Amino acid sequence: MKSLLALATATAALLPLAACHQPNAQERANASAANEAAAENAAAAAAPLPPVVRAEKSFRCKDNSLAFVTFFEGDTQAVVRDTQEGSPTALTAPAAGQPYVAAGGWTMTGNDRGVMLTRPGKPAVSCHV
Template identity: 35%
Template sequence: MADPQAEEIEELDPAELPPMRVREASFRCDDNSVVYVSFYTNDSQVGVAMEQDAIQTILPNEAMAAPGEEGEEPAEEANGTPRYSGEGYTLIGNSDASSIQFARPGGGLQTCDS
């Protein structure tokens, strides 16, 4: 039996799967606080929480989230390290790094080590 919606389905754009977690890590920062971070595929976003098992705040990769002005590349760290930010949080670091830079709302960037 033929599918009555076959033509409509053929015309649809392929679905994009949501990003998957590739690494979960905890980092102790210079002020002795701990941040729990989930890194996602393609450096698309990170999830951060200040307590273990808390609901994470998702921070998009700035280079992927906000396109620059016409013909201009989005800003990126000088060394090509992804920068994530949102809701007052900022995280700079690669998913395989043993150290990141992190700022919570109202605070400045500080170094955090795993």
């Protein structure tokens, strides 16, 4: 009789757990979206950071034009502007020490003390700080 009473008590205690909340389709979809967002955030955190700016220089060129150049660490990326607030042109080099190039006829060699710059439709010109 005591074992029957103990069984009935245990069943009565577990009965409320059987009625636990079961997520509906919307809740499952929300949980799935949250898991996907967390996975994307983790992947974005693992993405490589852009290179650090090494130097920003304004150059006066032999043809009396100006060039504003941002050099990045690793010496394989640079950004050139014709005016200080002008649109940037990103130039890349396959390896440090090789010429920077961009589509449209842009080429640049040199460093943050002086460059040889070729702009689209213009001859190469020497520029200095």
